[in-house]
Amino acid sequence: MSVVAEVCGLTPKAIYKWIERGSLPRTEFTGETEYADKIAKASGGKYSAAQIRRIGKQQLVM
Structure with a gap:
């Protein structure tokens, strides 16, 4: 969490x-x-911004 926060x-x-x-x-x-x-x-290419937004949006549409 601290890395993401930073x-x-x-x-x-x-x-x-x-x-x-x-x-x-x-x-x-x-x-x-x-x-x-x-x-x-910060993920060093492990995740794309699109992937993060897609995962992070799932709860908003439910």
């Missing part, structure tokens, strides 16, 4: 809220933030 410029508490909700924040899907891009870059 690359996104957020606190670990904010990241835990994403996990509790099961989704990235709404701002990620409205283009206001680019957290998925930052997380993808």
Whole structure:
């Protein structure tokens, strides 16, 4: 969590809220933030921003 929080410029508490909700924040899907891009870059290519957004959006549409 601390790596994700650091690359996104957020606190670990904010990241835990994403996990509790099961989704990235709404701002990620409205283009206001680019957290998925930052997380993808930090993953060293293991995940793409598109994959992160798709996984992070699943709970929003349920």
